[in-house]
Amino acid sequence: MRAIFIAVGSELLELDRIDTNSLFISRKLREKGILMDMKITVGDNLENLSWTIKNACKRAQLVIVTGGLGPTEDDITREGTANALKKKLTFKEEIVSGIRAVFQKRGIKMPDINTRQAFVIEGAEVLPNSVGTAPGQYLDEKDCKVLLLPGPPREMQPMFEDIFARKIAPLSNFLMASRSLKFAGITESETDSMIADLYRKYKNPHTTILASPGFIEIHLLGRSKKSPEENKAITDQLAEKIKTRLADYFITEKDITFEEHIIQLLSTRNLTLSIAESCTGGGLGNRITNVPGSSEVFLGGVIAYSNELKMKILGVKKGTLEKKGAVSEQTALEMATGIRRLCQSDIGVAITGIAGPGGATQGKPVGLVCLHLSSEEAEQGVQKIFTGDRQIVKIRSENCCLNLIRQYLHRYQN
């Protein structure tokens, strides 16, 4: 079964807006072996939408449309779909009662305009909306199933999950198995050259390497008509081979961020953390404190942007700054030991570097970053030269620092 996704709404074509419903839906479809062939964003134009749906139905067995189910004249998905499929729209009084009840719960009288939402395409199953007023519709046609969903994600998602599980997923004749592995401390091309000989041997599962600065995700998608056991076994086989080959860089298979993973590791070990940031300027603290409950583990930090602060708060020696410079392994060490002492944390980490575009000096290029981890058991420093613009260098530095913590925990606190 192949799918086409259509997002409806002129606002999605304007300025910096972008459809994201397709990401949620394609992930769910993939889990059941249904791949998205195409995704389309179309404005609130009846003729364009009808044409798009009509053509999509010629090419796919499943067409999913989000948006355009509201009560205003701009909301043309019902009419556009009816036109495309040459079907009638019928007014259903019972839908109006449902919508009226939603408004009553909010203590408001239903505006007359909302009766527009009670038109149903001939033969469609009406999908109740547990969150908003716009009902969805599902057309179980022979050649192509058509699913109409509201645009707001919190209305769309539960409605999709329900109808997908009941009616669509059972139609997929592909069996799926997937694994998702996360790595750090290795580049995309290093990853590929280390595992290409492994995954190239497999036509199934399909391997995708997703790289973001300082962070690699490897997705394996086993999609087959063979037995589920066989499909799962072959996917697991490749996953384990890749994990073994890249063991030094492996983080987790959980669906969490790198910082969440580190907070969990620290939390289960009852260890506290403090950070001293120079070039990342609070970026690492920001990511760590994005994790709910991080306050149990993270005591605080200093953004020691100026040399004065490095000396005054963290106790970096004047001589170190003069002889080695603010971006040096020795300064990183003194920053890390300084923040650990100040916060009385189990672990102190420090990042100092040149994020660019300015700031390079003789022998110290843009992208040079020194990191250090200080603890009772170990002092570990690392020096890197990262590529990329200012923000990329910051993110690479943060991920490198998280990786330093990961390696330390693996070695000393396992």
Added chain:
Amino acid sequence: MRAIFIAVGSELLELDRIDTNSLFISRKLREKGILMDMKITVGDNLENLSWTIKNACKRAQLVIVTGGLGPTEDDITREGTANALKKKLTFKEEIVSGIRAVFQKRGIKMPDINTRQAFVIEGAEVLPNSVGTAPGQYLDEKDCKVLLLPGPPREMQPMFEDIFARKIAPLSNFLMASRSLKFAGITESETDSMIADLYRKYKNPHTTILASPGFIEIHLLGRSKKSPEENKAITDQLAEKIKTRLADYFITEKDITFEEHIIQLLSTRNLTLSIAESCTGGGLGNRITNVPGSSEVFLGGVIAYSNELKMKILGVKKGTLEKKGAVSEQTALEMATGIRRLCQSDIGVAITGIAGPGGATQGKPVGLVCLHLSSEEAEQGVQKIFTGDRQIVKIRSENCCLNLIRQYLHRYQN
């Protein structure tokens, strides 16, 4: 002139990937009065792509395709377009020489596979790639112009700008005038209720309100066939009316971020800044240090997540924390004066709050945030209750703090 955009690449349909080239292109098109009717993402499937291009050419006068111009077998845009337009592909030896030169500059021998990039669609203008190896192609057909561009943004953008200015923009018969106004300290619904009576009177320009947490952008797009002066005059008229009505919240018309704007204001006034963050955990420092050159203005900060740090580094009084609590106007004041003293900066700001989901206490709900600005001329505090999840509360707090600095500079340093 109406346009359809097509992004080619199976990776754009997989997992969390999304096309963003369309955002850059639609912005440029809009400036010249060309609107995008539809955008489509299609995988590396020759038949799907040919079909999509063929149909797009039936509906639009301009079809822009990005991606799929690389040297591998997956790169099917040349062939797909030729098939769609029923045109031949011709091999051009001079293109190979150009690509070979790019490789030579990098000190590498050109792989044979790259000769695939030398096939040109009959009648197409070859667009040289100043950054990478893939040349673009432009077909100046009578009914529909077709533009093929490489996928990587840094290759695509200069190539698009050149051909667009030379050949496409001059064809647009709409005159454009646009204004973009940025505001803070006001919500989307407050904005709309304050200016709806103004902009509803105008059919042209078209008004769009874009809201992100704690930050509002109002775009006016005047698009008309009347004289350029008349179109500009009416757009400016509405822009000025909106600016006057929302004067207290107006930030800038420049295409910069809120933090860039604040750094510029501080820089021209020769003022230095330090920050003490609790609930935002480094988020504000991170944004400020994303701005190149911010080190001239920003001295540093403290992420005082724990009460101990608030006392030890910032000098917040034990009695304040005990009597008023860590999230209180008095604590914010002592944090701000403390960080200013420590860093010897002109301005010190502080943020303390409950970002959630945990941490609420009797009388102090999730979303409660206290902010303070300390300077020689003024002490200004503000208390807010923000809605949204943990990250949204953090971003709203950061923007509220930037707005506090903006208001202070406006009042005391103008």
